[in-house]
Amino acid sequence: MRKVLEAHDLVELSARTLAHYDGSAQAFWEGTRNHDVSQNYAALLTAIEGAPPFVILDFGCGPGRDLAYFQSLGHEAIGLDGSARFVAMARASTGCEVLHQQFLELALPAARFSGVFANASLFHVPTQELGRVLSALRTSLVTRGVLFCSNPRGHDTEGFSGPRYGAFHTYETWRKYVVAAGFDEIAHYYRPEGKPREEQGWLATVWRKRD
8 A cells, every 4th residue: 555645755755756867857858858759749730620720738848858859840839847957958958938837736727728748747746646637638639639658668667767756657556547537549560660579668648538
């Protein structure tokens, strides 16, 4: 049975995780700026209905790599991150609006976004808070809006891995939480492409807001 995290626990785990990202922001940028996530971009954009340009929330935008990509296609890209360093870097490099909000303290507009791109971010949300965070993202989406998620997968364990807190779910568990939050599954796949399943450490899922 998982330990119930009290309010002070949530504050501490968020602070420790964000302190890590603030302290390693430049190294993170150098290590991730050239990652190929084109498969994930396509998974989100092809699922969004209607004619572009779209309004896209990059949830956990980091230094702004994906914001810059969506902006380059003519979309209105808005970032969100809890790390002050990442927010500053993303604003400076893209000129996009970037919200400085912690994942557990969201204040998002209702029915604003055509799609939410949560690439390597939602796994930082403790399982007991996941339904609440997913519901906030659902509310921020337009009718039939799309949520994309990519997370490192695991066996339903969570806790600190070094300086960062993470929750590592199976597909079945992840699906249960997202469906309960009001989404219907469009697709799921494992990454990196072309590897044996045991070497595919990432689970990507695509969802449509259920109305």
